Amino acid sequence: MAAAHHKTSDSTTTRVNALTVRGVAVGVVCVVVTCFVVCYAEIVVGKIQLGYMQLPPAVIGMLVMLLGAQAFFRRFAPRLQLQTRELYSIYVMMLIAAMVASRGILEKLIPLLIVPNYYADATNHWRSMFFKFIPRWAVPWNPAGPAKQPVAAGFYNSLHTGQPIPWNMWVVPLCAWGLFVALMMGAMICLAALLRKQWVDNEKLTFPLVQLPLEMISAPAQSGTGNSHFFTNRMTWVGFIVPTVIFGFNGFHQYMPSIPDITTQVNIGQYLTSPPWNAIGMFTAYFTFAAVGFFYLLPTDLLFSLWFFFMVTRVENILASSWGYQPVEMPMYPCKEFVGYQVMGAYVVLAGYMVYTARGYIKTVWSSVIFGSRADGAEDELLSPRLSVKGLATCVLLMAAWLHLLGMDFLLALFTVCTTLFLVGVVLARSTAEAGMLMTETSFRPVDMYRLVADPRSLSSSNITAMAFMDGFMTRDQRGLLLTSFLDSLKFADGVQVRRRSLSAVFAIALVVSIVTAGWLHVTLPYRLGAVQMYSYVYTGNPVWAFQDAHANLAHTNPPPAFANDIWFLVGMLVTIALVVLRTTLSGFPLNPLGYALCGSWTMKVFWFPCLVAWLIKVLVLRYGGMGLYRRLRPLFLGLVLGEFTVAVLFTLPAIVNRFIPTPLFPWP
DSSP, rough: OOOOEEETTTOEHHHHSOOOOHHHHHHHHHHHHHHHHHHHIIIIOOOOSSSSSSSOOOHHHHHHHHHHHHHHHHOGGGGGSHHHHHHHHHHHHHHHHHHHHHTTHHHHHHTTTTHHHHHHTTTTOOHHHGGGGGGGGGGGSSSTTSSSSSHHHHHHOOTTOOOOOOEEEEEHHHHOOOOOOOOHHHHHHHHHHHHIIIIIIIOOOOOHHHHHHHHHHSSSTTTTTOOOOOOGGGHHHHHHHHHHHHHHHHHHHHEEEEEEEOOEEGGGGGGGTTTTTSSSSSOOEEOHHHHHHHTTTTTHHHHHHHHHHHHHHHHHHHHHHHHOOOOOOTTTTBHHHHHHHHHHHHHHHHHHHHHTTTTHHHHHHHHHHHHOOOTTTTSSSOOOOOOOOHHHHHHHHHHHHHHHHHHHHHHHHHHHIIIIIIIIIIIHHHHHHHOOOOOOSSSSSSHHTTTTTSOOSSOHHHHHHHHHHHHHIIIITTTTTTHHHHHHHHHHHHHHOGGGGHHHHHHHHHHHHHHHHHHHHHHHHHHHHHHGGGGGGGIIIHHHHHHHHHHHHTTTTTTOOOOHHHHHHHHHHHHHHHHHHHHHTTTTOOOHHHHTTTTTTTHHHHHHHHHHHHHHHHHHHHHHHHHHHHHHHHHHHHHHHHHHHHHHHHHHHHHHHHHHHOOOOSSOO
16 A cells, blocks of 8 residues: 655654555454464463553564564565554554453453353342343343353353354344444544643653653664664663563573572561551552563652552551541452542542643634634544544443443433543543553442442442443453553654554554454353363453442442542542642642542552652662763663563463463562
């Protein structure tokens, strides 16, 4: 396909289309391979999670192999080497594929459609509680039938040799949920198109997760600029070697115990055994070089805020215990309710503040929608502002209508969709775009917000049943949030001078191919291997918890909403407002409200220690070496990321051939 050129209004540089025939062909192959690697690694091997992070290790590992082939072709067959825009398109397609195959869509969706039938028994009464409120088209089993139907039993226990997979039972529910997924992806693409200009052009967020792949696939710097290309910079390889050696030792230790195992995580909480210190909660130091590498790119005040506010939650737990206060856990989240509702208040204020700071841009977009006026540079946006707004509104309304057909009241469905997309989704996307978070996870669901004003136990059985499906699929466990992949791809396009509008086709091809490929794998593998023998979180964890929580609401065994939660929600709002005001009025104020919003999440439970390490390193570097030393060390820290992710993929490949081959544990659970 011939390159189409386009002169952007915001730059004098000529941009090119992302698509070429060769790029699409190689990209489709890489998407299929990525889906196989992620699915086998995560649900079959179950020890190395390669796809659920916002920059999946599988994608970096695949990109390394692709660039290795590129180097070979450059020397021996120059005509076969890929152009920069083709490498970029392939990377974007693999990024989407990894998330689709993992927690982004299919790893949560497919088991969820089987769980209510397989886990129903005479003890939990799921059959009488849920079955009659589940539409026949939504699941591959018959809700009018008994528990543990063959389609469900075969999925969990595996089929007998030669027994065919019951695809005829899956066709209708896969098509029905496929429509919902298409609407959700459409809404996220439209939302990303609207957020891009404000976050990239107006606020100039750094998008740390884009910087490593951009360095990897960009053309070498021109001689005489004083900059070494990423792969010829010795600092890159120093950084690469450190995690390679450490995780190499840990990997080979699994084969030969005489080889030392180097600890990369320490449970500090196990040493705090006496009251009130033993109430500290999860307090494990995970040392991941990849996280340190990305966090090195962040401003020091943001780094400080991230680990500082996590420490505040640990202190809160200890103080609560010392005062005799025994708070309950946030439903389905690993934090206390008083922390979860503070976080909820912080999200509301942050989302409102983002709207306030973007008011000028919103006015321009609104003018485009109402009066049809043309915004500057709109011809090279992924979608025009007018189309983005209309497309977003249409997708949101149709998603709510779909949930209404599933059994949820329309207004409740609309509240669930809007909260997930515009509150949780936007704040989590901000955590990646601004804070470089490798994982996106919140501390509350839309139903937890509902608890501020009403008792969810009073909702109808059909509402609670439909909400269980949404908890298992969309509202809980936001790791692999595809909104961030679309935003990162749009930011990346500027670095390689690719026309943003041409990404629509790249997104569409990647989504279709990855959903078909990974969908086939997620149905086929359990029927062949037995889900009970596969990764427990996917098949006996997240989807089961969703229906257990729904069961507790229907049986009224969940506690009623507590007025204290409203107080903590208000506290979260007030603290965040104070942080915003102080940050905008006092120069050098060290606390960022984003750190407060993330303080109770699983993300910070995993990454607080890398944040602390990166903050200490960066403070010392800037104090004693200034920006010059910071820039010289940048390739070293990106090399840490490259080394850790590459060695993770290399240890996964033999385990895919034989799932019983041991692999090392990586410190990003």
